[in-house]
Amino acid sequence: EGAEFFKGIGQIPFTAGAGPEESLAYKHYNAKEVVMGKTMEEWLRFSVCFWHTFRGTGADPFGFPTLDRPWDDGSNTIANAKRRLRAGFEFFSKMGVKYWTFHDRDISPEGSSIKESGQNLDQITDLALELQKKTGVKLLWATCNLFAHPRYMNGASTNPDAHVFAFAAAQVKKGLDVAKKLGAENFVFWGGREGFHSLLNSNVRAELDNMATFFKMAIAYKKKIGFNGVFLIEPKPKEPSKHQYDYDAMTVIAFLRTYGLENEVKLNIEPNHTTLAGHCYEHDVVMASAYKMLGSIDANTGSPDLGWDTDQFPMDIKNCTMVMKVVLEQGGIAPGGLNFDCKVRRESTDIKDMFISHIGAMDSMARGLKVAAKILQGGVIPRYVKERYSSFETGIGAKIAKGEATLEDCEKYVAENGEPPRLSGQQEHYENMLNYYI
Amino acid sequence: EGAEFFKGIGQIPFTAGAGPEESLAYKHYNAKEVVMGKTMEEWLRFSVCFWHTFRGTGADPFGFPTLDRPWDDGSNTIANAKRRLRAGFEFFSKMGVKYWTFHDRDISPEGSSIKESGQNLDQITDLALELQKKTGVKLLWATCNLFAHPRYMNGASTNPDAHVFAFAAAQVKKGLDVAKKLGAENFVFWGGREGFHSLLNSNVRAELDNMATFFKMAIAYKKKIGFNGVFLIEPKPKEPSKHQYDYDAMTVIAFLRTYGLENEVKLNIEPNHTTLAGHCYEHDVVMASAYKMLGSIDANTGSPDLGWDTDQFPMDIKNCTMVMKVVLEQGGIAPGGLNFDCKVRRESTDIKDMFISHIGAMDSMARGLKVAAKILQGGVIPRYVKERYSSFETGIGAKIAKGEATLEDCEKYVAENGEPPRLSGQQEHYENMLNYYI
Amino acid sequence: EGAEFFKGIGQIPFTAGAGPEESLAYKHYNAKEVVMGKTMEEWLRFSVCFWHTFRGTGADPFGFPTLDRPWDDGSNTIANAKRRLRAGFEFFSKMGVKYWTFHDRDISPEGSSIKESGQNLDQITDLALELQKKTGVKLLWATCNLFAHPRYMNGASTNPDAHVFAFAAAQVKKGLDVAKKLGAENFVFWGGREGFHSLLNSNVRAELDNMATFFKMAIAYKKKIGFNGVFLIEPKPKEPSKHQYDYDAMTVIAFLRTYGLENEVKLNIEPNHTTLAGHCYEHDVVMASAYKMLGSIDANTGSPDLGWDTDQFPMDIKNCTMVMKVVLEQGGIAPGGLNFDCKVRRESTDIKDMFISHIGAMDSMARGLKVAAKILQGGVIPRYVKERYSSFETGIGAKIAKGEATLEDCEKYVAENGEPPRLSGQQEHYENMLNYYI
């Protein structure tokens, strides 16, 4: 119980000036350092995810597990689950990360009945609550795994069989109870099987109506039990389904608004999903924020030349900057955070790689934060952008912006003012200015 | 004026049993043949687009024009514009196609001022009206070209310069006047420059607010002048912009609902744009129809291995079947139609290729219609799908479907009924059944 | 031992005129029907793959197994392996398929040492030999699984550790012994881990040199033991590796020619891999055939909107036609064949789906064969193509084709003959002609 799982690895320090081989130190992430009025810790709100980091095995569709963890005997027992959880909290603590996230079935074994599964979850979350209190680590969000079990192969809330819908609903009920118990600040829905493999056997409208009903039921229950966490949908375009209904940020917004759910649910954006939908890395973060729907971020990355979700640790400073710029501009991401929905490569088989990968990502996001702060505080780029749109502050522009202009007004304006001037978009100049700060 | 432009090519006949080299005859499209209670002509509502078929030159980013048309002297004159228009109506007539579509600037030269452009458009549309009456060909939809002129390089309604916004608004005002004059059944907005090339220099929310304002102004004017055509937005994910705000069907629905425009605007879906957004060919047609937002279809195709809009003539029978199945299921596409937003390959330099390409596409869509009708009338596939969802017709399923179930009800149901049965999705069986009909 | 595994399913018949719901009959594949001088069976040389069809579980990266097979108790025992093999041969026989393929580790459990693995393989292949003799089913090809075991995570022949290289070499030695024993007509190498995840930690030239050495060693051994099967490399661009050295057909040809292996190794082309490399479906089949390097085909398909290998059963008649046209044009695919490297969807959980999926694919390929034969025997399209290139049969063209012309000759020819005529490529006409035959 009091065993140390990561022997030989202590608390990860911030070491300014550490060299390239000093892999177990932060070179940029300095939790208490103040940037634009808040500490790094407050801006970044890092979270470790339990599934990849403590349940990942390194298996892939073409290969068997590669990752051996001495605390995990591979059994589906409560004892093993508890050991994993203790190892997890030791890891969070040594990393100095203040949040974690999990799926119900990651932390606790599925039983032979839903009742037994719930009992298992009760036991494990008792321990989780204890470890949270002991370590001060908090629950950024919980979620239900409604995609791994074979019963969900044709969908959970969008399953053609009402029995499966009901099963998913029962599972979410328990998930919400547990989220409340652990003080989850959010609750995430990722619909990996909510979609289709073939339009030939699918009634998409019936499925989407059911999905909306499912959310309404969950919202009602959440209110009933007084759970105050924010509901978040995590968009993903495809994989495992050929097509997922929560394709990207705008698709989810269309769904929420169609069914009147836009005030009850926000978005958890994962950039690796954004790029799989054909957008640039920061697109869905930007769009969700623009529509005041950005709730949290699954900070990871994919490989632009690959067509599947690789869940790599974000290591690109430019990408991290673009994301943190949005976070700074909207004044923070709380009660959301930056959850590392990332996995070590299956070839990164050393225990140390678990630390190195998170450290690298945290340093990269910290650099992104600092660069974004320099951009905003430097003021040059923001001033350029403001000036670019300044014609909407006066005259016909202001009238348009207020929604008071008509087509006739515009026609009159053009008759009097003729052809507009050609104004350079100056993209390369902006790119150079960005590089100046990186 | 009475000149014949396509000498040696007469009215394209339907010739059952025509051989592979008989290229100037329909082998499947038989306009008056009745399928599921309507003629082919009524279901298919084919339309020729003026821009590709009469303004396409074969130029591409790496090459000069290849297509010489004897009636077109390349000049930007009214006389040339009129000759092209006459050639167009001869083509529509010989093809037996009852609809056409155009952009304002395809049919009529842009003048040195917006006033002059409008006067040119008046002259040309006088002739168009005359030719429409003479031939019986009608206007499926008109649209304004708000993307080709340099003034629109940074957007039209989303331009950072209010002057450009006003210019676009003035152009649309005239476009709506002309649409009314010619009895357009719809009016399309394609926002090729409504998007961004770089997020560094863009304020996306300000741009989207302006775009919504633009639509509101156009709707007000439309009502004022009593134009009854349906407003349609045509989604496209990218190209020419790096990212377009009208990414795909669901993105446009999000936009419309965010700004309360969902009852005023429907969608014109182009499958080549759908595939560029990462979806399967028929996806946006299916989704738009599911949400009762499908207004019209730009019937074309791309090449799945290419990342740009190739605007090829649709020749794949399976794809055509999937689209026509949706049209049949929603009871028709009117007042929309199947507009051939397609261009002959730049290597297809013979005048005859203009006919051959349209004939091939019309025959393919006619085959798609007939196959889809067989599927629906055969009843096997529809019956399989209905049965697949039948659990929502009674018991807990019916309660869920009516929105009357709670999470607690579901928990109780599962406690009593246990694990759901594993039901095969039978995808391959559906695929075989589809192949049976093709 | 004499147990029947697929009770209630008999020999799959050819039933002309079978309806859409008659799923357990061939509607097009009629093994003994003669097409262009050979039976369908001879042209198509269908093969069932053991890994997907008898070792596939329905697991995917986001979900647990879904496919329960009553003959498979999930254990890693010889008894279970034998039961699976007997079920396999019953399946091959009932399907009327004359070939099978396997990886060493599919059919036989990996032991605790390479010696034990070899002994297991000996036992299992004794049974396989017996079942081959009994049923007349032959081995199209064998292959070694050099990618699933963790030892191969960083590559087999391209592993940075010579110990792993040696292990792979030892495994292939046994694989070749077994292939000889079973009369394999080919032997395939698929290098799923031969590539890189990161260029930062890779020495690509060293790895490729080692890969070539590996092939040389295997060729030497093959000759030594008198194994006469054809060596085939199966290209794939990526997955599981981020980048695989055998990217596509031309990449493999570059490798073979760089190391002087082009006379010893041919290609096994999988269209799903071809499309993942950004080519059209039939591209690598066409190119490999053009260079006389096409050895065999893994007949499957992907989904054009997905970025990973879905290994679906080929059901698209046009695609099947394009592939079979190449096979007809090169006079057959023997000693290769059409191996169904395909898996039922994980939602297709009925035993019947195993049959239905193969039947659908076989019918599709049979239709492709018949359409391709009509195209070639009809003679119209071949004649058009021949005429298109006829200028190389005489005059300057013939001189060029013979390699006897110089730049100066060409300059002189152009000086005398001026600008070439503009000749339409007639793509749409060709597409219409193709549709005529489909």
Place this chain on the structure above:
Amino acid sequence: EGAEFFKGIGQIPFTAGAGPEESLAYKHYNAKEVVMGKTMEEWLRFSVCFWHTFRGTGADPFGFPTLDRPWDDGSNTIANAKRRLRAGFEFFSKMGVKYWTFHDRDISPEGSSIKESGQNLDQITDLALELQKKTGVKLLWATCNLFAHPRYMNGASTNPDAHVFAFAAAQVKKGLDVAKKLGAENFVFWGGREGFHSLLNSNVRAELDNMATFFKMAIAYKKKIGFNGVFLIEPKPKEPSKHQYDYDAMTVIAFLRTYGLENEVKLNIEPNHTTLAGHCYEHDVVMASAYKMLGSIDANTGSPDLGWDTDQFPMDIKNCTMVMKVVLEQGGIAPGGLNFDCKVRRESTDIKDMFISHIGAMDSMARGLKVAAKILQGGVIPRYVKERYSSFETGIGAKIAKGEATLEDCEKYVAENGEPPRLSGQQEHYENMLNYYI
């Protein structure tokens, strides 16, 4: 003649510490600064391309030209061509760039006959020679435009019409004469139309044989006239053709080796083409270098979310680092260089944007050079890589590396040594180390 075209813009200085708005100064590129034993200028060998920078108009498939250049009256005259050339050399000089590149038809108008085209080219290259001497700017490479004129729509050397082949050959003859006259250090072949749009109308093997013949003729002529520049093929997978025969680096190597051309032709790699072929940015640079076939680099970038060639200026420091690391490792790129096959965005309409864009790219590549040098000189990453492969330096590994091991040797080694150890690939650690240097 002595006119200054870029008034108000002087020689671009290197200004250490210049701020973000100081757009007309190098912040990192310091031509004479020594890095790893050579000056930046010697390592980077920057070249401005004439086509984009002096013939680009900002037109795209959906829009008209946007870029007005006061020295260019849009006419197809010799006088205009000369003015453009003078402007070009002023630009090269003010930028401090020592190389330029061109297509024959960029610098000189195509005449009404090939003879007239040649005479035009003579006149213009007389001026070019004069300007080269005057400014010291040299010709990195010349190339013939065999893709823009309609005659080449179906290919140049792969055209089905021998007349077109001959025309292309005559054009290349003149191109080689001119390259020799101007002292070109290389001569590039980019086959934008050497490919197919449809396999239905194509005989790929006949076309590839002709393409090889074409190269043989050009090589013979090159030798005859004593032109010593290096022949380079520039791979591109697609666009404008649906499929180009020079798909990527490995495909071109396959072609060269199939036809025995591998000692006569090297590669000019463009990363934007590499990514369009589905590879990571630096892949083709790495592979071409590994096979000693890297001749030159078209230093640009695309947008990973776009499926066409955007020819953007390279601005990503990590990408630039990866390319320059290869250049350093192979000891330099001469006689090739880094040619900016890049265009300003069509919205970047200011003359100043021409400078800003090149400066940004040059600074980015200079940063890449400095980072790559730090990596190599720091020695940590190279040491890690060397150690990773060290097992091939002794024992069984050395025997394998020398090509002296057999499968039997390997079997024996494994029998004695058992299972290999599991060695972490440490990808994240390498990524962190890379980030340390960036």
